[in-house]
Amino acid sequence: MTIEDVKNILGARVIWGAEYMDREVYTACGSDMMSDVLAFVKDHSVLLTGLCNPQVIRTAEMMDIVCVIFVRGKIPDESIIALAMEKEIPILTTGHRMFSACGMLYENGLHGGAPYND
Amino acid sequence: MKMDFMGVHHIMTDRITLNYEVSAEDFTRAGEASSDVKKKLKQMGVEPSTITKVAIAMYEGEINMVIHAQGGQINVVISPDEVLMKLADRGPGINDIEKAMEAGFSTAPDNIRALGFGAGMGLPNMKKYSDEMQIETEIGKGTTVTMKVFLS
Ligand SMILES: Nc1ncnc2c1ncn2[C@@H]1O[C@H](COP(=O)(O)OP(=O)(O)O)[C@@H](O)[C@H]1O
Numbered sequence: 435m436t437i438e439d440v441k442n443i444l445g446a447r448v449i450w451g452a453e454y455m456d457r458e459v460y461t462a463c464g465s466d467m468m469s470d471v472l473a474f475v476k477d478h479s480v481l482l483t484g485l486c487n488p489q490v491i492r493t494a495e496m497m498d499i500v501c502v503i504f505v506r507g508k509i510p511d512e513s514i515i516a517l518a519m520e521k522e523i524p525i526l527t528t529g530h531r532m533f534s535a536c537g538m539l540y541e542n543g544l545h546g547g548a549p550y551n552d
Numbered sequence: 553m554k555m556d557f558m559g560v561h562h563i564m565t566d567r568i569t570l571n572y573e574v575s576a577e578d579f580t581r582a583g584e585a586s587s588d589v590k591k592k593l594k595q596m597g598v599e600p601s602t603i604t605k606v607a608i609a610m611y612e613g614e615i616n617m618v619i620h621a622q623g624g625q626i627n628v629v630i631s632p633d634e635v636l637m638k639l640a641d642r643g644p645g646i647n648d649i650e651k652a653m654e655a656g657f658s659t660a661p662d663n664i665r666a667l668g669f670g671a672g673m674g675l676p677n678m679k680k681y682s683d684e685m686q687i688e689t690e691i692g693k694g695t696t697v698t699m700k701v702f703l704s
């Protein structure tokens with residue numbers, strides 16, 4: 435699917451990056467702990483998070499995350515938006531909670547990676 | 553391309569050295585050094601999966617310098633066959649390296665966890681994404697983490 439599809443499934447609002455809505459999305463991950471996000475390399479993944487600080491964008495940058503989605507209606511501040519613009523990472527916000535948002539995407543065919551085994 | 557006195561051609565011997573000062577004052581700026589290295593490797597045409605390894609390993613190390621130590625210096629040397637990262641801080645040192653390396657072990661306080669770090673995955677992630685890693689530490693003096701990622 436594309437970011438546009440993700441946006442529609444979640445009834446999300448685009449905070450920045452409307453011109454990137456046709457980017458391809460293969461997987462998704464949801465976490466408030468950035469080191470957990472960093473533990474697995476992802477391919478064309480969106481990041482769902484309830485955490486709202488610039489390190490979310492930094493983490494997304496390091497992992498080449500295609501789009502960041504803030505859950506529970508979180509609105510990022512100016513510094514976060516500015517960093518996302520600089521890194522060309524679109525950001526969305528949805529009123530859904532983490533569990534519901536992940537479930538809705540999963541139900542629509544977007545899955546996570548393989549299970550963890552060390 | 554360089555030529556020595558005998559006129560023998562050497563394959564690229566150039567090294568790029570990058571130095572960064574990491575400040576612990578401003579958590580929001582943590583990661584800027586890693587971001588810069590990532591950008592440089594991309595410009596150099598390094599293979600994307602290798603860039604990801606460097607970026608994640610260095611970013612976790614940079615975050616540790618900010619949340620566990622009082623900042624420090626990062627020295628990165630990019631040569632034709634490897635990226636060498638040396639992260640030296642002036643922090644409290646690590647008491648038990650073996651324990652610190654365990655997945656999930658963290659001494660980070662709640663205010664750090666509220667910022668999305670302190671899951672105890674930093675050092676394990678650094679070990680996972682680098683090809684070689686070495687930690688030198690002295691209590692009360694600081695810690696130096698050296699990591700290598702090979703360029704294939
Ligand atoms: N540069 C450092 N200086 C001092 N202590 C460190 C440093 N890096 C890591 N540590 C110690 O090792 C522990 C584990 O580190 P890490 O795996 O990165 O997890 P986290 O940063 O989430 O706590 C830290 O909680 C801390 O006690």
Ligand SMILES: [Mg+2]
Nearest residue numbers: 612616674675
């Ligand atoms: Mg850490």
